[in-house]
Amino acid sequence: MVGRVDPQGGQDAAAGAGGIVIRGSRLLLRALRPAEIDDEWRAMVTADPMAIATLPDEAGFRARLQQSGQMRDGWLDLAIDLDGASIGRIQTFVPPGRPIPPGTYEVGIGLRGDTRGKGYGREALALLTDWLFEHAAAQVVEAPTDPANIAMRTVFQRVGWTLVGPLTEFDRQWVMYKITRREWEARPRPFAQRQ
Numbered sequence: 001m002v003g004r005v006d007p008q009g010g011q012d013a014a015a016g017a018g019g020i021v022i023r024g025s026r027l028l029l030r031a032l033r034p035a036e037i038d039d040e041w042r043a044m045v046t047a048d049p050m051a052i053a054t055l056p057d058e059a060g061f062r063a064r065l066q067q068s069g070q071m072r073d074g075w076l077d078l079a080i081d082l083d084g085a086s087i088g089r090i091q092t093f094v095p096p097g098r099p100i101p102p103g104t105y106e107v108g109i110g111l112r113g114d115t116r117g118k119g120y121g122r123e124a125l126a127l128l129t130d131w132l133f134e135h136a137a138a139q140v141v142e143a144p145t146d147p148a149n150i151a152m153r154t155v156f157q158r159v160g161w162t163l164v165g166p167l168t169e170f171d172r173q174w175v176m177y178k179i180t181r182r183e184w185e186a187r188p189r190p191f192a193q194r195q
């Protein structure tokens with residue numbers, strides 16, 4: 001096994017203060033701080049429509065982020081921290097109206113504009129993918145993206161995910177990518193969690 005095993009399977013003992021913490025070579029995935037929730041809502045409201053399926057209910061979104069750092073019924077939100085500041089958010093989510101089997105996690109990610117294109121998306125996705133297989137009994141980790149989202153599609157390829165095929169959801173076309181436990185076990189680990 002690669003990486004650090006925290007108490008409680010990756011959740012810090014002081015879960016209320018910190019929750020799940022995943023350390024990489026440059027990035028730290030951690031719970032959002034209360035002051036960062038406004039930034040996250042602003043990022044949702046101003047997001048390129050290509051990047052989000054639908055704008056969530058604001059109160060529900062804020063309430064969910066208050067619980068960030070905790071995995072709850074397939075939902076997990078983590079800040080992507082670079083040198084002490086959040087540069088975006090990575091999550092697992094449960095798609096409405098599309099049942100997913102136990103052990104399958106759906107992932108989403110968004111970085112602030114000025115931090116894109118520097119390899120952080122690649123590192124964050126690799127870190128969360130590793131954590132889900134190592135600590136959350138994942139069998140499959142998958143994500144849909146817009147067919148025109150070349151940066152996201154490139155990141156999936158770079159971290160060893162494969163193209164599953166097209167998906168129609170929210171009255172739109174998407175492409176689905178995934179990695180299975182077997183594929184994950186066979187791949188190199190460029191962003192192994194720090195010990």
Ligand SMILES: CC(C)(COP(=O)(O)OP(=O)(O)OC[C@H]1O[C@@H](n2cnc3c(N)ncnc32)[C@H](O)[C@@H]1OP(=O)(O)O)[C@@H](O)C(=O)NCCC(=O)NCCS
Nearest residue numbers: 051109110111116117118119120121122145150151152154
């Ligand atoms: C998608 C996203 C998470 C990717 O993270 P990132 O840090 O920007 O990506 P990285 O720098 O790790 O890698 C991007 C790769 O795509 C390539 N790329 C980006 N745009 C490209 C384009 N238009 N054409 C060709 N290649 C492109 C980069 O060259 C890089 O490839 P490399 O690994 O060979 O260097 C980030 O750009 C983002 O937050 N975008 C807005 C929100 C979003 O679209 N989220 C995904 C919703 S499903």
